[in-house]
Amino acid sequence: MSEDQENVAPISRIPRPTGTSPALKSGIPTLSGLGLGLGVAKRKAPSSPIQPAKRVASGSNGPNSLVQSTSTARKASSGFVPTARKPVSSTGSSAGRPVAAPVGRLSGTSTRSASLASTSSAGSSSTISTRARPAGIGATKRPPASASASASASTSAVRPIPGSRLGKSAGPGRGVSPGFGGVGMGSGSQAKSHNVDGLQELIEREMSQIESQNLIALKQNADREARQHLSAASEELALLRSSHAREVEELEKQVQRKDREKRGLEEELRESRDEISRERQTVRDLKQSMAEQSTQHMTLSAQLTASQSQLSILQAEIQRATLSVSSMKAELEVGRQKARDAEDRALKKIQDAEEDRDKRIAEIEEQLRTAETIRRKLHNQVQELKGNIRVFARVRPALAHEAESPDGVAEIKYGDERKEAETGQSEITFKSRSETAMGKEREQVHSFLFDKVFDPSAGQKDVFEEISMLAQSVLDGYNVCIFAYGQTGSGKSWTMEGGDSDETAGMIPRAIDMIFTASAHLKDRGWKYQMEGQFLEVYNEVINDLLGSGQFDTKKHEIKHDKEGKMSVTDAVSIPLSNPRQVHTLLDRAKSRRAVAATLMNERSSRSHSVFTLKVRGVNPLTDESCEAMLNLVDLAGSERLASSGADSNKDRMKETININKSLSALADVIGALGQGQAGGHVPYRNSTLTRLLQSGLSGSSKTLMMCNLSPLSAHLGETLCSLRFATKVNSTVVGAAKKQVTK
Numbered sequence: 163m164s165e166d167q168e169n170v171a172p173i174s175r176i177p178r179p180t181g182t183s184p185a186l187k188s189g190i191p192t193l194s195g196l197g198l199g200l201g202v203a204k205r206k207a208p209s210s211p212i213q214p215a216k217r218v219a220s221g222s223n224g225p226n227s228l229v230q231s232t233s234t235a236r237k238a239s240s241g242f243v244p245t246a247r248k249p250v251s252s253t254g255s256s257a258g259r260p261v262a263a264p265v266g267r268l269s270g271t272s273t274r275s276a277s278l279a280s281t282s283s284a285g286s287s288s289t290i291s292t293r294a295r296p297a298g299i300g301a302t303k304r305p306p307a308s309a310s311a312s313a314s315a316s317t318s319a320v321r322p323i324p325g326s327r328l329g330k331s332a333g334p335g336r337g338v339s340p341g342f343g344g345v346g347m348g349s350g351s352q353a354k355s356h357n358v359d360g361l362q363e364l365i366e367r368e369m370s371q372i373e374s375q376n377l378i379a380l381k382q383n384a385d386r387e388a389r390q391h392l393s394a395a396s397e398e399l400a401l402l403r404s405s406h407a408r409e410v411e412e413l414e415k416q417v418q419r420k421d422r423e424k425r426g427l428e429e430e431l432r433e434s435r436d437e438i439s440r441e442r443q444t445v446r447d448l449k450q451s452m453a454e455q456s457t458q459h460m461t462l463s464a465q466l467t468a469s470q471s472q473l474s475i476l477q478a479e480i481q482r483a484t485l486s487v488s489s490m491k492a493e494l495e496v497g498r499q500k501a502r503d504a505e506d507r508a509l510k511k512i513q514d515a516e517e518d519r520d521k522r523i524a525e526i527e528e529q530l531r532t533a534e535t536i537r538r539k540l541h542n543q544v545q546e547l548k549g550n551i552r553v554f555a556r557v558r559p560a561l562a563h564e565a566e567s568p569d570g571v572a573e574i575k576y577g578d579e580r581k582e583a584e585t586g587q588s589e590i591t592f593k594s595r596s597e598t599a600m601g602k603e604r605e606q607v608h609s610f611l612f613d614k615v616f617d618p619s620a621g622q623k624d625v626f627e628e629i630s631m632l633a634q635s636v637l638d639g640y641n642v643c644i645f646a647y648g649q650t651g652s653g654k655s656w657t658m659e660g661g662d663s664d665e666t667a668g669m670i671p672r673a674i675d676m677i678f679t680a681s682a683h684l685k686d687r688g689w690k691y692q693m694e695g696q697f698l699e700v701y702n703e704v705i706n707d708l709l710g711s712g713q714f715d716t717k718k719h720e721i722k723h724d725k726e727g728k729m730s731v732t733d734a735v736s737i738p739l740s741n742p743r744q745v746h747t748l749l750d751r752a753k754s755r756r757a758v759a760a761t762l763m764n765e766r767s768s769r770s771h772s773v774f775t776l777k778v779r780g781v782n783p784l785t786d787e788s789c790e791a792m793l794n795l796v797d798l799a800g801s802e803r804l805a806s807s808g809a810d811s812n813k814d815r816m817k818e819t820i821n822i823n824k825s826l827s828a829l830a831d832v833i834g835a836l837g838q839g840q841a842g843g844h845v846p847y848r849n850s851t852l853t854r855l856l857q858s859g860l861s862g863s864s865k866t867l868m869m870c871n872l873s874p875l876s877a878h879l880g881e882t883l884c885s886l887r888f889a890t891k892v893n894s895t896v897v898g899a900a901k902k903q904v905t906k
């Protein structure tokens with residue numbers, strides 16, 4: 163392999179750099195530099211032909227070595243001899259190859275660019291410098307005489323261009339050479355010299371042309387290479403740009419990321435600063451706290467020292483106290499023994515005292531029971547002194563609709579309280595006006611005396627206060643009968659039953675309440691009571707049960723007496739009562755049945771007697787006492803006369819009135835007989851159903867109260883006077899009784 167081949171082959175094998183060379187990275191400026199380099203090489207070659215040759219001789223491989231070699235060859239041609247035109251050796255052929263040599267095949271872009279970019283660059287292609295070396299060596303340093311060898315090299319470098327004028331002139335040259343020897347020494351030598359000069363000139367021109375053509379070819383190759391480099395560079399540039407864009411994008415992202423990180427770090431920094439400031443504050447607080455604590459510590463140390471000294475004192479005291487306690491324990495033991503003895507003595511005393519107390523209690527209870535018995539006797543005596551049959555009169559207030567009555571309210575006078583307290587009797591006076599037979603107006607005054615008179619202002623409570631003692635007598639074992647007597651509408655039902663409120667409650671609910679309350683108090687004294695209630699109605703001498711089942715009583719009831727003389731009504735319902743509320747339920751039930759009966763039979767309620775009976779049974783196991791009594795609260799039928807009741811024109815009403823008068827008259831007779839107080843005397847109970855029904859309640863030492871209810875109206879004065887006369891009859895019977903008087 164020749165030297166040239168050795169130099170070219172490596173170049174062609176130079177691998178194309180995969181990396182981006184510094185020149186390419188710098189982009190277009192480098193490419194322009196490439197063109198500039200070419201231009202420079204072109205311009206410099208003729209101006210300093212020797213200089214490059216020197217560099218070649220000295221081993222320089224500059225990029226313009228090719229030009230230099232050409233220039234050198236031209237210089238060497240001055241020593242041109244015909245022998246130099248020997249056939250082109252293989253070395254010369256190889257020297258001419260660079261013209262067609264694929265310089266553009268230089269794959270090392272960076273190397274190529276560098277060699278073309280600068281004529282002075284040390285990194286030039288070795289191929290070119292190697293190719294130029296033979297010419298340079300021979301042309302510059304060797305003398306003209308020995309330049310033939312070099313000329314052959316130079317010629318061989320020129321010869322590859324076919325058809326050149328050099329080739330044409332070479333022929334004559336070959337012919338000239340021998341001819342020159344045939345020219346004479348005079349003009350012949352001058353002509354010979356002249357031809358040589360012409361030949362040299364011709365050769366120089368030819369060489370110059372060849373050189374130019376070679377340069378053009380080289381330049382074209384260089385251009386092609388440059389273009390290839392340019393397109394490769396463009397591709398690489400595009401790649402680089404996209405890569406650059408990606409890198410820029412990546413960098414921007416990194417910048418954004420870094421920004422975010424920066425912000426985060428700044429935030430963290432801010433928080434850290436805050437934290438630090440807080441920590442500083444905490445440290446300051448802690449320092450302050452430490453200072454305080456150290457002060458406290460000092461104080462406590464001082465206290466501790468003081469306490470320790472106190473402790474020593476206390477320990478000494480404790481020792482003394484321990485000794486003292488020991489001695490005290492001994493004393494305590496002695497004291498305990500004394501206390502036990504004292505306790506035993508005290509217990510003995512307590513037992514004695516308890517025994518005394520129990521005896522005393524038993525004595526007191528005995529005294530109480532005796533006192534209770536005495537109280538009962540005294541109470542009874544008081545009641546007897548007051549009269550076992552008493553009569554009260556009660557005038558009801560005028561009702562709202564009665565204010566328009568033509569005659570108005572009657573003129574009524576009530577006795578004063580002072581006189582009442584003196585005599586124990588209450589007076590009521592009515593004034594009436596009538597015409598005499600002579601046609602003169604006559605004024606009459608009707609005065610009546612009763613045990614008590616209630617004016618219209620008296621309430622239910624006031625009335626019951628006077629009756630309550632009688633209710634107490636029931637628990638003491640005395641039968642009590644309280645009658646409400648008077649004409650229809652005079653206030654009998656109001657007095658006995660009253661209204662729904664506590665204030666307007668009548669005598670029946672009040673008496674029941676009082677009996678239940680009193681029986682509860684008597685429990686402390688050993689008394690236990692059982693009570694039951696019965697509510698009957700007597701209409702036209704027939705008994706109806708107001709507490710029976712169904713709306714209307716259809717059973718036939720009869721009054722019967724057992725062997726012991728106890729009276730009972732057949733098929734009559736008797737309801738056990740355990741509390742006062744049951745009595746109200748019982749009264750409501752009776753009232754509704756009376757209302758049904760009243761609807762069925764015209765105004766029957768006012769034409770019938772209603773009898774509420776409370777049976778009371780008491781037992782006292784402590785005293786072995788027992789009692790049984792009944793309280794009868796009777797709402798009598800209206801006491802109207804036949805004329806005023808309108809019964810004279812109605813057969814049924816007449817029958818009602820006759821029966822009412824009959825029963826009221828029988829009642830007056832019974833009360834009168836009782837008032838006589840004759841032991842074993844006849845009492846006409848059997849004259850009416852009412853008196854027969856009340857026989858048990860009105861017998862013996864029973865206490866009876868007649869409440870004469872009166873209307874305040876002038877229109878009712880006639881009936882009012884009739885009622886007053888009936889009540890006076892009952893009252894006078896009692897008043898005139900020997901019993902009261904005897905008691906005095």
Ligand SMILES: Nc1ncnc2c1ncn2[C@@H]1O[C@H](COP(=O)(O)OP(=O)(O)OP(=O)(O)O)[C@@H](O)[C@H]1O
Binds near residue numbers: 559649653
């Ligand atoms: N002392 C009073 N205070 C207020 N209102 C009364 C009083 N006495 C009776 N009345 C009223 O007078 C009216 C007649 O009374 P009550 O029904 O009690 O008469 P009575 O005599 O029972 O009649 P009857 O025989 O028709 O049953 C009733 O509206 C009653 O509320």
